[in-house]
Amino acid sequence: MSEETNGSSVAAGISPAVLDAPREKLNKKAITADHPTWCPGCGDFAVLASFYKVLEKRNLDHEKIVTLAGIGCSSRFPYFVNGHGAHFIHGRAVPLASGISLARPDLHVFLFGGDGDGFSIGGNHLDHGARKNINMVYFIMDNFVYGLTKKQTSPTSPIGFKSKTDPTGAIDQPVNPMKKLIAGGATFIARTHATQVKHMMDMIERAMDHQGFSVIECLSECVEFFPDVFDPADPRKGGSFELIQEKKWDNTPEDELRHDVTDELAAYKLAQLPFPGVFGVFYQNDRPTKNALEKKWIENTRDKLGNATDVEVLQKTFDRMK
Numbered sequence: 001m002s003e004e005t006n007g008s009s010v011a012a013g014i015s016p017a018v019l020d021a022p023r024e025k026l027n028k029k030a031i032t033a034d035h036p037t038w039c040p041g042c043g044d045f046a047v048l049a050s051f052y053k054v055l056e057k058r059n060l061d062h063e064k065i066v067t068l069a070g071i072g073c074s075s076r077f078p079y080f081v082n083g084h085g086a087h088f089i090h091g092r093a094v095p096l097a098s099g100i101s102l103a104r105p106d107l108h109v110f111l112f113g114g115d116g117d118g119f120s121i122g123g124n125h126l127d128h129g130a131r132k133n134i135n136m137v138y139f140i141m142d143n144f145v146y147g148l149t150k151k152q153t154s155p156t157s158p159i160g161f162k163s164k165t166d167p168t169g170a171i172d173q174p175v176n177p178m179k180k181l182i183a184g185g186a187t188f189i190a191r192t193h194a195t196q197v198k199h200m201m202d203m204i205e206r207a208m209d210h211q212g213f214s215v216i217e218c219l220s221e222c223v224e225f226f227p228d229v230f231d232p233a234d235p236r237k238g239g240s241f242e243l244i245q246e247k248k249w250d251n252t253p254e255d256e257l258r259h260d261v262t263d264e265l266a267a268y269k270l271a272q273l274p275f276p277g278v279f280g281v282f283y284q285n286d287r288p289t290k291n292a293l294e295k296k297w298i299e300n301t302r303d304k305l306g307n308a309t310d311v312e313v314l315q316k317t318f319d320r321m322k
């Protein structure tokens with residue numbers, strides 16, 4: 001167990017003997033909460049199933065799992081996971097998750113939401129979470145529509161999409177999620193499809209293993225208000241699920257053509273491809289997280305103040321303001 005884990009557990013009044021006792025392997029029954037209330041056939045079911053599978057596979061400590069969300073059909077996610085969680089204000093899940101991640105680095109912070117939540121009302125928060133590189137996994141279930149509020153144009157709706165807000169068809173240029181995330185400074189950026197469970201699981205695991213602001217855009221169909229829109233990337237519906245071929249660094253001529261995930265410009269080029277585009281990891285970068293930088297800054301400050309406690313550091317800061 002890490003020092004951080006011990007520290008927060010002691011603060012929470014839990015004896016280390018209890019935490020170090022052998023525990024049962026995490027299973028689906030333990031992490032399943034309420035019965036999902038999505039429409040039958042909604043893509044979000046497969047995302048939840050993949051998430052359960054990853055939690056089971058990775059056998060995370062149950063009390064370390066936190067799922068957070070804004071508002072939307074997709075944002076109901078935390079209701080269905082038995083763990084710490086919150087269904088927060090529309091578009092404001094990134095700031096909530098940021099505070100939790102910075103204050104409790106021992107927790108696994110997972111954020112779920114929709115295209116409206118992430119790219120419209122929460123678009124600005126997304127950019128700042130990304131540039132600060134705050135450690136979390138943010139899974140965006142993109143259905144190209146506002147589902148919960150019954151079919152308004154979303155920031156990812158294609159031009160021409162007829163909705164309650166655009167009865168004659170959308171006229172605004174949609175957001176390109178991959179370009180927005182690369183430009184924003186996210187350090188792990190991937191794209192997947194809700195019909196491809198193995199691929200979704202792989203992307204979630206890689207995002208979890210990355211230290212920093214990890215975002216996955218998942219095309220997840222709203223069968224009610226924008227059916228069949230993702231069929232062009234679903235092989236069972238005649239489409240093609242084209243994977244990014246990542247460099248293997250094996251010095252072969254084929255490798256020259258493969259994608260270097262650390263190459264920002266190459267990631268932009270992939271993001272330019274016409275719909276349905278390609279799937280996999282677009283970009284990954286090992287820039288220091290705000291969690292690590294802030295921890296160092298706090299330690300230095302404490303050191304300068306003669307190993308002061310948190311309360312003493314705070315008091316001295318207030319004293320300086322007088």
Ligand SMILES: Cc1ncc(C[n+]2csc(CCOP(=O)(O)OP(=O)(O)O)c2C)c(N)n1
Nearest residue numbers: 071072073074090114115116117146147148
């Ligand atoms: C501050 C605020 N503005 C607007 C709303 C209304 N509202 C709720 S969910 C939503 C959009 C949901 O779309 P999305 O995030 O794409 O999620 P989906 O339902 O499609 O999964 C809106 C506009 C709200 N609840 N709070």
Ligand code: SF4
Nearest residue numbers: 039042073147222223
């Ligand atoms: S309205 Fe659409 S996004 Fe919402 S639960 Fe139904 S199918 Fe899913």
Ligand SMILES: [Mg+2]
Nearest residue numbers: 114115143145
């Ligand atoms: Mg949506």
